[in-house]
Amino acid sequence: MVGIAAWGAYAPRLRLSRKAACAANAWVAPNLMAKAKGERAMANWDEDALTMAVEAARDCLGPGDGRSHVDAITFASTTAPFADRLNAGVVSAALTLEKSIAGADVTGSQRCGLTALAQALTSVRGGAAKNALVAAGEHRRARAASAQELDFGDGAAAFLVSADGPAAEFLGHGVVTDDFVDHFRSADGEFDYNWEERWIRDEGIVKLVPPAIAAALKQAGLEASAVTHFCFPSTFNGMGATLAKRCGIAPEAVRDTLGSVMGEAGSAHGLILLAHALESAKPGDIILAAQFGQGAEALVFRVGEGVASGRPRRGVTGSLTDRKEEANYLKFLFFNGLVEWDKGMRAEKDNKTALTTLYRNEDMILGLVGGKCRETGVVQFPRTRISVAPNNPGVDTQDPYKFADRTARVLTYSADYLTFSMAPPNHYGMVDFEGGGRIFMDITDVDPGDVDTGLAVKMMFRLKEVDEKRGFRRYFWKAVPDRAAAAKPAALAAE
């Protein structure tokens, strides 16, 4: 029974208030005031499609050292940070997956998230893979004062497909490929170029999506009326309902696009809606997930008895809860590189990355893997040939030891206003891990006053620096407040 074994999701914590964005642009784009409702997920400066996909994948796989069962990884995005460097390889290294696994990037269309999931399902069904991981992340840029700026949202989702996927059984797949150019972004282009909405809706979505849905339902051997959850991302009002009506899907099956709470995360959004549906679905429910983009992709699933066990810690539901309103529209522009601002001379620091050094230390830098001494049990970061244990500096006694999923606490910190930061003050400090080991590291997703000695933190994969001169991006792990852990003692006290 090929299907979904587990899923995960991620939306950045910051939510740009559309009211704030529209108010800032009302002088030039008063027509956008109609969109001044709700909020969109906004990546922090140190998040991109890759980092968000890693977080969604971690949510999907869950904590733990055992990830050797994953034998294929696909990264889907139209905003992958690298055009020629396997982005899936970065995700794989961050997740400390085996080197022997298959890896691929899928891109080129807004439907590529569902394409990647379809390929994983087909691959597992065909026996080419046993446990295929799909991670999609999207961080789309749009011009200031555009409708897209308000409609888009940043986010990611991940799915683990297996031969006995207990969360949802894969029933059918339908696809249409047609060079319908509703919008495009050239290979070296920064922004989308969009055609008229009415044409996209009437000639594109309404005509190209139903055949894909019909094909998927036919393969599933189901009538459209059997669908209990219809996931269709669109920034056009009521598009899902229009399609449902045309396809014979019950109107109550049409799911919310989450546009008002997070915006549309491009090629990741079909997967995000599918994940969101799974989080509330009951065994036996039929989920239809479709997405438009130079044709359409449609997938049909039957929710399994194992849906509860596949439910992630955070998921879409948790991601939507963990939010912080950002009413500073200028910050959004800064984070998205839409303003030439004076970064000061300290920002002139050359961020050239020695690729040799990066590869030598791949598991340390990308996987946050340290060492544990076989003789003393002492845990340390980084792993070194001579153990740090003061009274027993064994030589070559360390085994790899993963830190990424361990709980930790802040030992020392400061909020640094002097050093260059995209989000000053730059917080960093010594972080002590439960079970041993400590790392002097950046602390992100915090405001002044959030950090103190003893603060519970968790690890997140983030952008360390962007080498603007060469276009390289440096990734490492950062500490973020474990707000769930911090909330626990208070909840207990309340009891």
Place this chain on the structure above:
Amino acid sequence: MAAGIKDKVAILGMGCSKFGERWDCGPDDLMVEAYVEAMKDAGIEASQLDAAWFSTHIDEVGTGKGGTPMSIALRLPNIAVTRVENFCASGSEAFRGAVYAVAAGAADIAIAVGVEKLKDTGYGGLPTANPGTLQPQVMPNGSAPGNFAQLASAYRAKHGVSREELKRAIAHVSVKSHANGVKNAKAHLQKAVTEEQVMNAPMIAEPLGLFDCCGVSDGAAAAIVTTPEIARAMGKRNLVMVKALQLSVSNGSESQYNQWDGSYFHTARIAAGKAYREAGITDPRNQISMMEVHDCFSITELVTMEDLFISAEGQGWRDVMDGFYDADGKVPCQIDGGLKCFGHPIGASGLRMLYEMYLQLQGRAGPRQLHDPVFGMTHNLGGGPSSNVCSVAIIGQEGA
């Protein structure tokens, strides 16, 4: 333990440039300023120098690498010049090299010169030093104040000191140094400040405000050392003797092993303990007459008072508030203004600290002269709390 350096080497002469924003001077000019004073003080010619040590930290501005910048600037007679670099403790390293050469008999007279020309960066604060290829891929993008500010958070947590109490105590550290700097014509900053001014200054790295940070200065300092026998043969009396020279270097245990609590300097305690043993000092709180410590930031000085075993652990902030380290206190600290006000031209700072102790021991410190000092201690730190090099030197009166 080895016999140690005590009383084997005497300081023959010292010199120190005016510290500050020396827009008109390059590093060579600064070196000449300190060198000329030191040579005059020693009463020797360049031909009498057997070997030289040269300390400078930052390569990105200043002299560049190697021993040639010093040899060329001072027109040394083709003698050995060894460039040393050990973060902000580089100056103490130059001194250590020269002293050890004399003690070993490899040189009769040796010179140590430290210099840093920082004000060629185009902005305030320290330039970024090259951290190699691995560190920038993992270490936070921080500044020196942000690194040292870490101490405050740990000190507060460990000793139960409130934010307000600690902020005021470190403010007093700076107020005291500013008061001392007023009496030093060579100091970068010669202006008194109030506690309120310090506490209300713009935040640099929480909880350190502008006045919690030392000056970023240009400057140079020099020391000429020889054996006591040669010094006496040259007619010198009341020699200032080297009593102890210790250096302790982090091995990663603070930053990688879960034991150090972040509130103190592991290396400083080791270096201080060894230095006291080497100098034969058993009761530092009562025997040390005065100190120049590495007050790069006010919080550094405060915890150092405990690391040098002058204040009891957790009590340093109280001693500070009691005026124990003020000019009229029991153990005056930073009587020349310290890094805070004399300034911090990195490669010169260790030698500048010794310069003040030397002047005080010779009774030549002018308006800031202390009464009959016997032992002067310097503490010169490089790196940050979790990974550093710490140099502790004690010099003192002949026969003490």
